[in-house]
Amino acid sequence: xxxxxxxxxxxxxxxxxxxxxxxxxxxxxxRHIINGKAVPDFLQHxxxxxxxxxxxxxxxxxxxxxxxxxxxxxxxxILMLTMHQSLRKVRxxxxxxxxxxxxxDASKAELLEAVRTTSARKxxxxxxxxxxxxxxxxxxxxxxxxxxxxxxxxxQVVRCISEGLNTRSIAKELYISEHTVKxxxxxxxxxxxxxxxxxxxxxxxxxxxI
Amino acid sequence: xxxxxxxxxxxxxxxxxxxxxxxxxxxxxxRHIINGKAVPDFLQHxxxxxxxxxxxxxxxxxxxxxxxxxxxxxxxxILMLTMHQSLRKVRxxxxxxxxxxxxxDASKAELLEAVRTTSARKxxxxxxxxxxxxxxxxxxxxxxxxxxxxxxxxxQVVRCISEGLNTRSIAKELYISEHTVKxxxxxxxxxxxxxxxxxxxxxxxxxxxI
DNA sequence: TCATCAATACCCCTTTTGGGGTATTAGAGG
DNA sequence: CCTCTAATACCCCAAAAGGGGTATTGATGA
Numbered sequence: 001x002x003x004x005x006x007x008x009x010x011x012x013x014x015x016x017x018x019x020x021x022x023x024x025x026x027x028x029x030x031r032h033i034i035n036g037k038a039v040p041d042f043l044q045h046x047x048x049x050x051x052x053x054x055x056x057x058x059x060x061x062x063x064x065x066x067x068x069x070x071x072x073x074x075x076x077x078i079l080m081l082t083m084h085q086s087l088r089k090v091r092x093x094x095x096x097x098x099x100x101x102x103x104x105d106a107s108k109a110e111l112l113e114a115v116r117t118t119s120a121r122k123x124x125x126x127x128x129x130x131x132x133x134x135x136x137x138x139x140x141x142x143x144x145x146x147x148x149x150x151x152x153x154x155x156q157v158v159r160c161i162s163e164g165l166n167t168r169s170i171a172k173e174l175y176i177s178e179h180t181v182k183x184x185x186x187x188x189x190x191x192x193x194x195x196x197x198x199x200x201x202x203x204x205x206x207x208x209x210i
Numbered sequence: 211x212x213x214x215x216x217x218x219x220x221x222x223x224x225x226x227x228x229x230x231x232x233x234x235x236x237x238x239x240x241r242h243i244i245n246g247k248a249v250p251d252f253l254q255h256x257x258x259x260x261x262x263x264x265x266x267x268x269x270x271x272x273x274x275x276x277x278x279x280x281x282x283x284x285x286x287x288i289l290m291l292t293m294h295q296s297l298r299k300v301r302x303x304x305x306x307x308x309x310x311x312x313x314x315d316a317s318k319a320e321l322l323e324a325v326r327t328t329s330a331r332k333x334x335x336x337x338x339x340x341x342x343x344x345x346x347x348x349x350x351x352x353x354x355x356x357x358x359x360x361x362x363x364x365x366q367v368v369r370c371i372s373e374g375l376n377t378r379s380i381a382k383e384l385y386i387s388e389h390t391v392k393x394x395x396x397x398x399x400x401x402x403x404x405x406x407x408x409x410x411x412x413x414x415x416x417x418x419x420i
Numbered sequence: 421t422c423a424t425c426a427a428t429a430c431c432c433c434t435t436t437t438g439g440g441g442t443a444t445t446a447g448a449g450g
Numbered sequence: 451c452c453t454c455t456a457a458t459a460c461c462c463c464a465a466a467a468g469g470g471g472t473a474t475t476g477a478t479g480a
Contacts, residue, residue, distance in 0.1 A: 016225065
């Protein structure tokens with residue numbers, strides 16, 4: 001019997017997954033937790049064979065949660081779930097020792113396969129992701145690799161820009177110098193290949209950055 | 211018995227929802243379709259009480275699919291599903307006659323309530339987006355009426371700005387002088403009470419201008 | 421230990437934006 | 451016929467954004 005802990009901030013999605021697992025003889029969903037912070041406490045009082053965790057969560061995200069679990073010495077295979085195929089997230093998850101990685105647009109069969117594979121401590125990586133990883137290692141020295149996503153700080157700057165703040169106000173808001181804000185803005189624009197702040201905000205909206 | 215057709219490009223999510231419905235006595239998922247294009251053909255051979263459709267789909271999106279169904283004379287209540295709370299999408303869905311709108315991070319109970327409400331041809335709007343709709347309609351009839359509505363020409367300018375075009379390029383694009391573009395931009399910003407183009411684009415997205 | 425990278429900060433400079441005016445013309449509507 | 455507005459166009463000028471550098475620090479990975 002594979003005992004699973006689901007960590008996901010989307011109740012509907014989690015409920016759905018739970019229902020899928022309920023129809024399987026060998027899988028049991030022990031608990032569904034919304035917030036990553038509550039995971040260590042739960043693990044100390046429960047025997048779990050696999051953690052199925054969403055990467056994108058509001059309070060602390062999946063990567064952070066994994067880091068926390070690693071630091072506290074927990075050794076439970078983790079299958080990461082996500083909507084996005086961001087290479088950066090995949091890399092971060094791998095670096096933190098994720099046992100597998102699956103997209104939310106996977107099929108039911110793929111999910112079950114991923115769960116059974118990772119709970120046996122074997123790696124499972126969704127086909128769509130494999131291409132990304134391959135491309136990453138292949139093109140490690142090219143310039144396209146780093147043009148991936150924005151750092152947390154950069155996202156903060158994007159949000160400030162979208163609020164209509166100018167460089168000076170952003171500097172005050174984030175307690176950094178105007179020069180730094182300018183540098184961040186420039187780096188962001190280079191990464192996202194846009195020429196104006198307006199275009200940046202449009203892209204950010206469409207890509208879900210903000 | 212509520213007979214449901216699910217139109218969603220995320221198999222896992224759809225499977226989950228299906229499982230939830232399977233546990234309900236009065237709800238039956240007749241089919242899950244990945245691509246909106248296949249919906250009319252399916253409806254011609256099946257009796258359906260409610261369509262549960264994702265807004266964001268790759269080939270043709272939920273709004274387009276609704277438009278198609280309306281043109282072909284189908285009259286089946288539609289409950290729209292989405293990850294995002296974009297007012298633009300909500301408005302578009304309402305204009306095409308959607309019976310309801312629910313976010314993918316809703317709870318199981320909310321989903322079931324939404325399904326039962328909309329299948330009875332009553333409107334259901336998720337709490338989180340009610341505020342958006344309220345604000346939109348409130349602004350429409352208030353004293354700031356003119357400050358809300360942009361002229362067609364002004365909307366064109368907004369769209370150009372969002373594409374990252376500068377004043378010169380917009381002037382060329384619209385076959386008017388740069389001075390005129392500046393005047394339009396200034397008037398737009400006055401009307402919407404924003405200070406930067408970036409803020410303008412953010413507002414435009416949220417208010418559904420573009 | 422060394423290489424990288426994110427975050428920070430500063431220099432140079434040109435181009436664009438934003439804010440204040442004014443004015444003409446063509447249409448829509450009383 | 452007259453008014454009101456959208457769209458057009460121009461003036462001036464200060465402020466901000468954008469684009470090119472370089473450099474230091476601290477954390478982290480190989």
